[in-house]
Amino acid sequence: MSQSSKLAVDAMGGDHAPEAIIAGLDIAAERQPQAFFLVFGDAERLQPLLAASKRLTGRYELRHCAEIITGGMKPTVGLRLRDSSMRRAIDAVLAGEAGGVVSAGNTGALLALSKIVLKTLNGIDRPAMAATAPSAKGDVVMLDLGLNVVYDARNLVEFALMGTIFARIVLGLPSPSFGLLNIGSEEGKGDETLRSAANTLRESPIAGQFHGFVEGHDIAAGTVDVVVTDGFTGNVALKTGEGALKLVGDLLRRVFNGGPLAKMGYVFARGALKRLKETLDPRRYNGAVLLGLNGVVVKSHGGTDAEGFAHAVDVALDMVAHDFNSRIADALAAMDRAILSDEPVTNSHG
Amino acid sequence: MSQSSKLAVDAMGGDHAPEAIIAGLDIAAERQPQAFFLVFGDAERLQPLLAASKRLTGRYELRHCAEIITGGMKPTVGLRLRDSSMRRAIDAVLAGEAGGVVSAGNTGALLALSKIVLKTLNGIDRPAMAATAPSAKGDVVMLDLGLNVVYDARNLVEFALMGTIFARIVLGLPSPSFGLLNIGSEEGKGDETLRSAANTLRESPIAGQFHGFVEGHDIAAGTVDVVVTDGFTGNVALKTGEGALKLVGDLLRRVFNGGPLAKMGYVFARGALKRLKETLDPRRYNGAVLLGLNGVVVKSHGGTDAEGFAHAVDVALDMVAHDFNSRIADALAAMDRAILSDEPVTNSHG
Numbered sequence: 220m221s222q223s224s225k226l227a228v229d230a231m232g233g234d235h236a237p238e239a240i241i242a243g244l245d246i247a248a249e250r251q252p253q254a255f256f257l258v259f260g261d262a263e264r265l266q267p268l269l270a271a272s273k274r275l276t277g278r279y280e281l282r283h284c285a286e287i288i289t290g291g292m293k294p295t296v297g298l299r300l301r302d303s304s305m306r307r308a309i310d311a312v313l314a315g316e317a318g319g320v321v322s323a324g325n326t327g328a329l330l331a332l333s334k335i336v337l338k339t340l341n342g343i344d345r346p347a348m349a350a351t352a353p354s355a356k357g358d359v360v361m362l363d364l365g366l367n368v369v370y371d372a373r374n375l376v377e378f379a380l381m382g383t384i385f386a387r388i389v390l391g392l393p394s395p396s397f398g399l400l401n402i403g404s405e406e407g408k409g410d411e412t413l414r415s416a417a418n419t420l421r422e423s424p425i426a427g428q429f430h431g432f433v434e435g436h437d438i439a440a441g442t443v444d445v446v447v448t449d450g451f452t453g454n455v456a457l458k459t460g461e462g463a464l465k466l467v468g469d470l471l472r473r474v475f476n477g478g479p480l481a482k483m484g485y486v487f488a489r490g491a492l493k494r495l496k497e498t499l500d501p502r503r504y505n506g507a508v509l510l511g512l513n514g515v516v517v518k519s520h521g522g523t524d525a526e527g528f529a530h531a532v533d534v535a536l537d538m539v540a541h542d543f544n545s546r547i548a549d550a551l552a553a554m555d556r557a558i559l560s561d562e563p564v565t566n567s568h569g
Numbered sequence: 570m571s572q573s574s575k576l577a578v579d580a581m582g583g584d585h586a587p588e589a590i591i592a593g594l595d596i597a598a599e600r601q602p603q604a605f606f607l608v609f610g611d612a613e614r615l616q617p618l619l620a621a622s623k624r625l626t627g628r629y630e631l632r633h634c635a636e637i638i639t640g641g642m643k644p645t646v647g648l649r650l651r652d653s654s655m656r657r658a659i660d661a662v663l664a665g666e667a668g669g670v671v672s673a674g675n676t677g678a679l680l681a682l683s684k685i686v687l688k689t690l691n692g693i694d695r696p697a698m699a700a701t702a703p704s705a706k707g708d709v710v711m712l713d714l715g716l717n718v719v720y721d722a723r724n725l726v727e728f729a730l731m732g733t734i735f736a737r738i739v740l741g742l743p744s745p746s747f748g749l750l751n752i753g754s755e756e757g758k759g760d761e762t763l764r765s766a767a768n769t770l771r772e773s774p775i776a777g778q779f780h781g782f783v784e785g786h787d788i789a790a791g792t793v794d795v796v797v798t799d800g801f802t803g804n805v806a807l808k809t810g811e812g813a814l815k816l817v818g819d820l821l822r823r824v825f826n827g828g829p830l831a832k833m834g835y836v837f838a839r840g841a842l843k844r845l846k847e848t849l850d851p852r853r854y855n856g857a858v859l860l861g862l863n864g865v866v867v868k869s870h871g872g873t874d875a876e877g878f879a880h881a882v883d884v885a886l887d888m889v890a891h892d893f894n895s896r897i898a899d900a901l902a903a904m905d906r907a908i909l910s911d912e913p914v915t916n917s918h919g
Binding site for chain 2: 353354355365368369400402409410434435436437438439440448450451452454455456457458459460461462463464465466467469470471474475477478480481483484485486487488489490491492494495498499
């Protein structure tokens with residue numbers, strides 16, 4: 220069994236753990252016939268759940284952990300728990316027993332533990348969180364989604380570099396375009412940090428993929444394949460977009476329950492509307508990747524269900540299979556160090 | 570004719586000026602029987618357009634201006650044009666000839682000119698731009714939408730104060746709730762500026778209306794009546810939400826053209842879908858107000874059509890009729906100055 224198809228799973232993280240986690244592995248096991256799961260958590264609770272899944276038979280190894288890092292727990296507190304399911308799952312990646320780790324648990328703890336245990340990639344100042352979102356031209360990659368509320372121009376440049384490589388893998392594009400999120404597309408827009416990052420990127424090896432500044436509406440328009448921004452803006456933008464999509468979904472439900480005619484309309488359009496719903500299903504976009512670490516770390520939304528967690532597992536296996544981290548390392552090596560060593564213009568936001 | 574129903578209109582600003590502007594006045598003239606318009610711009614181009622509108626007969630006064638501040642023009646350049654339609658329209662407000670001004674022109678120039686000519690309200694450090702957006706619980710107010718990419722905690726507190734008074738008028742709510750946009754709702758989230766603003770607001774006269782921190786998805790959910798944030802985040806969030814709504818609209822159009830069954834479904838659901846479209850029609854939300862100035866200044870989207878511009882006119886007349894600025898002044902007086910004079914924690918963003 221090659222390490223590259225082995226995944227460490229924190230079975231105790233998330234609002235619906237461990238049931239939704241194991242049910243998610245059951246779904247993923249069918250889609251990913253080579254996958255093998257190292258399952259970390261409370262053996263007493265997990266044993267029956269795992270035993271109940273035919274698909275998982277012979278596809279997992281259960282490792283008991285006595286402790287759990289809860290969602291409300293301060294990362295600093297979570298770090299002290301040596302036998303937590305999250306910690307042990309990350310340790311397995313360090314030990315080379317698994318190619319990556321997936322957790323739906325405490326984001327702050329997952330980031331802190333990943334940085335301490337796996338360390339940041341050589342040449343990367345700060346990790347960033349990336350995920351895909353729907354657009355008029357197919358999925359787009361967004362980062363950072365919340366790790367960096369304090370950042371400088373160099374960080375934005377690194378996010379762009381990691382984001383484009385991430386997009387090559389998850390979107391399957393040979394040379395993804397990217398833009399820096401701003402409040403206008405003109406060169407003079409934004410603050411010094413954004414302008415400095417843009418100048419560096421115009422001189423960088425990925426200058427050819429750089430579309431320049433993009434605005435909020437460009438995300439859903441699919442103007443670029445990768446939208447690069449700081450962790451505060453990215454987090455707000457992603458959640459605002461999700462909220463807007465949910466609003467329309469709720470309004471549509473009301474529309475088609477609005478009267479006999481509308482109900483009749485739904486009967487006819489059901490199939491097409493179902494496809495639309497699937498296209499925009501947030502579970503299809505679950506699984507944010509922590510970029511810039513020595514190891515594949517995927518964060519599933521804490522509130523996700525089995526289907527959503529299965530998608531996060533797909534993302535993790537995809538990253539592992541494509542050896543994402545060494546590709547970033549190579550790209551960093553290729554990238555002229557000089558452009559990454561400008562005087563940082565630090566911003567604090569969010 | 571009372572000044573309060575007189576509006577100064579920059580007829581030359583915006584992508585579709587002057588045609589869309591005059592057509593917008595024609596629509597507004599019917600909805601606002603008391604309104605009278607001081608129309609500033611190129612008389613030769615405006616005369617025939619105005620003459621062609623029956624509704625506007627006797628409802629306007631045309632004032633020729635030789636110059637135009639274009640959209641691409643640097644504000645500093647626009648400021649030098651003494652006879653621009655934008656400048657002259659703002660001057661009319663200062664002169665007391667009009668209760669407010671509406672322009673679809675250059676935002677930077679409109680802000681700069683308004684600050685120079687009308688001045689900022691006593692007690693307000695920086696003006697902010699506010700507008701309404703759709704939510705599951707009716708319209709919500711958002712600010713700042715782009716004026717302040719550099720700001721401090723005091724500015725956020727002032728935005729909250731102005732935003733809640735604005736919401737009282739445009740949403741007709743006696744005591745609107747408001748929240749500070751952040752990447753989490755827990756108290757410790759965000760940076761020092763946000764936490765300091767939150768602490769000040771918890772001690773303020775509007776503490777009872779303060780919901781605390783809200784996240785991106787809370788905007789469309791309607792969790793609060795007023796979403797307070799900096800100009801960078803607000804601009805990105807608003808445009809991201811608009812983009813997401815447009816995406817679903819486009820996808821729905823595809824859905825209902827997807828095949829005979831779907832087309833049939835549309836026939837039945839047409840009425841209900843039309844109401845949904847109207848609810849989310851961006852033109853219904855056109856007309857952003859520059860809060861914190863000695864005078865009502867409304868910015869229409871530059872790319873808007875007649876219907877959208879008419880809505881911006883409605884907003885302006887609404888603000889004038891409710892004597893918005895003196896209400897802000899009163900609220901400021903009521904507000905303990907002490908809480909506005911904390912050591913500022915300045916942020917630069919966007």
